[in-house]
Amino acid sequence: xxxxxxxxxxxxxxxxxxxxxxxxxxxxxxxxxxxxxxxxxxxxxxxxxxxxxxxxxxxxxxxxxxxxxxxxxxxxxxxxxxxxxxxxxxxxxxxxxxxxxxxxxxxxxxxxxxxxxxxxxxxxxxxxxxxxxxxxxxxxxxxxxxxxxxxxxxxxxxxxxxxxxxxxxxxxxxxxxxxxxxxxxxxxxxxxxxxxxxxxxxxxxxxxxxxxxxxxxxxxxxxxxxxxxxxxxxxxxxxxxxxxxxxxxxxxxxxxxxxxxxxxxxxxxxxxxxxxxxxxxx
Numbered sequence: 520x521x522x523x524x525x526x527x528x529x530x531x532x533x534x535x536x537x538x539x540x541x542x543x544x545x546x547x548x549x550x551x552x553x554x555x556x557x558x559x560x561x562x563x564x565x566x567x568x569x570x571x572x573x574x575x576x577x578x579x580x581x582x583x584x585x586x587x588x589x590x591x592x593x594x595x596x597x598x599x600x601x602x603x604x605x606x607x608x609x610x611x612x613x614x615x616x617x618x619x620x621x622x623x624x625x626x627x628x629x630x631x632x633x634x635x636x637x638x639x640x641x642x643x644x645x646x647x648x649x650x651x652x653x654x655x656x657x658x659x660x661x662x663x664x665x666x667x668x669x670x671x672x673x674x675x676x677x678x679x680x681x682x683x684x685x686x687x688x689x690x691x692x693x694x695x696x697x698x699x700x701x702x703x704x705x706x707x708x709x710x711x712x713x714x715x716x717x718x719x720x721x722x723x724x725x726x727x728x729x730x731x732x733x734x735x736x737x738x739x740x741x742x743x744x745x746x747x748x749x750x751x752x753x754x755x756x757x758x759x760x761x762x763x764x765x766x767x768x769x770x771x772x773x774x775x776x777x778x779x780x781x782x783x784x785x786x787x788x789x790x791x792x793x794x795x796x797x798x799x800x801x
Contacts, residue, residue, distance in 0.1 A: 526793040533789030536782035543779055547598035554592035555580075558749050561587045572765045582767045585757060590768065594775060597749040601779065604665045604734045604744075609726040611669035616676030617719060621707050623677075624684025631681075638677050646671045650733060654742040664743050668733050676722045680715060687711050717790075725787035728780040735776045751776050 527533055546553060556562075565573060565587025573583045581590040623634035641649075653667040687693065688711065696710055737743035738752030739759075746753060751772040758768035 524793070527789050530789040530792070532785045536785035536789075539778055539782040540786065543598050543775075543782075544602060546595050547602045550592075550595040550599055554589075554595045556589040556592045558588065558593045558596045559747050560589070562589070563587070565589070572761070572768060574765070575767060581771050582765070584754070584768055585761065590754075590771060593749040593754060594751070594771060597751045597754060597772065598775070600661065600744055600748060600750040601731050601734060601776075603661065604668065605727040605730045605779075605783075607662075608665040608668035608734070609672065609723060609730045611665070612672035612726060612730075613676055613719060613723050615669065616673035616678075617680050617712075617715070619673070620677040620680025621684050621712065621715075624681040625688050625703065625707055625711065627685070627688075635678075635681060638674050638681075641671075641674045642678075644671075646733070647736065650737060651740065651742060654737055661744050661748060664734060664737060667737075668730050672726060672730060672733070676719075676726070679718060679722065683715055683718060684711060687714055721787055721791045724783055724790055728783035728787070731776065731783070732780050 562583065565579065565583040567573060572585055572587070573579055575582045579589050579591065581594065584590055584593065619634050619638070623631035623638075625631075649671045650667050653670060654664065657663045657667065693706060693710055696706060734743060734750065735752030735755070738750045739756045741756055743752055743756075744750045746757070754772040755769055758765065762769040
């Protein structure tokens with residue numbers, strides 16, 4: 520077992536975060552079998568005589584929503600939405616940022632300057648406002664929301680990869696490989712990219728937390744995943760006017776978003792400490 524693995528396994532918070540992530544993934548993937556009810560089914564006995572949602576009880580473990588649907592079932596299916604957007608959107612953002620940062624850091628010159636000035640321009644816009652503008656232009660859906668989030672989240676990883684690639688491109692082994700006649704794609708993807716994998720792995724983990732929070736924010740603002748597809752932010756958005764009369768409608772999805780974001784942050788911090796030599800011993 521490597522030193523990095525041992526250091527990660529000694530971090531109890533990271534292990535707790537990993538356990539929570541595994542539980543959320545298991546809940547999302549196993550939603551068709553774990554959910555006691557259909558997330559879209561409106562129960563006749565899911566509302567009070569006055570038409571208000573029911574609090575947690577023996578039949579509905581987390582209560583019901585405004586339409587008499589089982590909240591626990593909707594949270595399980597909502598985990599799938601958050602995980603899909605988190606993985607797909609963050610994966611696309613990391614891929615875009617890595618490619619642009621690699622090319623800009625290695626080629627440099629006017630090509631690198633143009634890429635990095637465009638990156639600076641994107642960083643000048645607040646991510647949330649840019650996401651709201653893009654989501655308003657396109658018709659919101661699961662994949663459109665993932666695309667919008669990817670388009671606003673690639674700039675940070677691009678800047679980090681650019682800085683590290685600029686340093687690696689001047690190393691002796693790269694110069695020697697270039698002198699032997701290796702073309703630039705081989706230099707980038709065989710001799711430079713492997714040294715960036717720890718950084719990419721850490722940013723991929725940390726970025727999922729940011730992506731999940733941004734998706735929840737967009738859904739809360741009403742421009743995220745469209746109903747009836749359940750999402751944690753969408754459930755909060757639908758129930759915001761009832762948070763005093765039916766606090767469980769906001770509490771349970773809010774805790775779910777908090778736990779997922781916190782868990783990915785804990786795992787990402789532990790990976791950074793284990794894989795980054797400059798962080799060891801701090």
